[in-house]
Amino acid sequence: MPDLNSLVSKFWETEKVPEIYTEFTDDQEACEMLFLKLPLKLNMSDFNLGDSYSVAHKRFINLENRLCANPELKSQYKLFIDEYIDLVHLKIVDINDYNKNGGEVYFMAHHPVIREDKRTTKLRVVFDGSMKSKK
Template sequence: MEVVPFTKLLSPEEHACETHFTTHTQRNSEGRYVVRLPFIEKKGSLGDSRPIALRRFNTLENRFDKNPKLKENYCTFLNEYNDLNYMSLIKNQNLAMPGFYLPHHAVIKEDSTTTKIRVVFDGSVKTSLGVLFNDSLMVGPTIQADIFILLTRFRYHAYALTADIEKMYRQVLVHPDDAVCQKILFREDPNDILKECSLDTVTKGTSCAPFLAIRALSQLSEDKGVKHPIAANVLKKDFYVDDLLTGAKTHAEAKFLRDDITAFLQKGGFPLRKWASNDPSLVPENSDNFTSTHMSLDPNANIKTLEIHWNSFRD
């Protein structure tokens, strides 16, 4: 009676979501994962979502009129989305085509070390049938370690390493048949024709996004872990969403771990960035955060991970 079970029991929906992932997930020629959205009901029963998406975009354009700088940054963000193939223009726009339109808006993050503006896509809106897009999707089980366990284990390492996966959600592709359920309305000028685009990667703001991205990361350890056993083990136990907190007993072990996990994640299209360590020699020279800490104990500092401040230079 005092033994804690090692196997987590899944609810029927969580089990169905896991089965859906293993059945429908593929890898493309680049090694990146291509997933299907885990719908509870048929996509055709969602109803019409375009009118509310259009109203929300008109409100956004009014905001642009008052803030040209916001408009410039917003357009830059979405143009980058397009250039990196995270979204694509729907050339033959057919309003009768089944799908879902995601309203979107801007969030300003002054403390971000990378992108100051984020475009947020909203899956929590009702369609003409009163259906929420997010309610039509299975959420999926939690498959990563508890954050308290991860942080406690992180403090045991003599040589500590932190990093995060660059744009983790966007590294996981969505099958074209499901990408039509992630459509947005956009144009750079009110005089232009309104464009319809599909978001072709896992998208924050949809209820299944965390599971799909994290599960794809976990699948990499199953698919390619034989040749990278150490990195595969770290991937399973030392990640919290896209944040890596790991380390080793010796400098040589930490250096090997850094190189091994970097090469391993590249096989799934998951590049690591913003490296930091309590030993500066372990930070890659080409790191985009080479001269600064990834976290800081200084309460006034802007750089942190998992909402925890850590000064890697003084630790």
């Protein structure tokens, strides 16, 4: 019967990922050396995000009414939002401070989608990034 060391050695020889080195042609080498900075200058003053607050607020009021009518949905939704806050994917903004520094802001509407056929996560939240804002 083979000893443990030889079995482990044989295992690693079998499972070893082959080292593949690719030789580039002269043309490929030349392509790898050329990088061009594109003349894209994004100036925030060129963007007009419009008033997304009023549309998002109206949708949020509708969402709030829907959640109040369904306590189970409200509980699941709150867990999701709390997780997003913990992961720093979302932050609570004081409405009085949101546009203090004159920068453009966009309030993103969101709503729950329930899929009863899913085993693990029956609720997922969909963010509407293409919501039209008022100009």
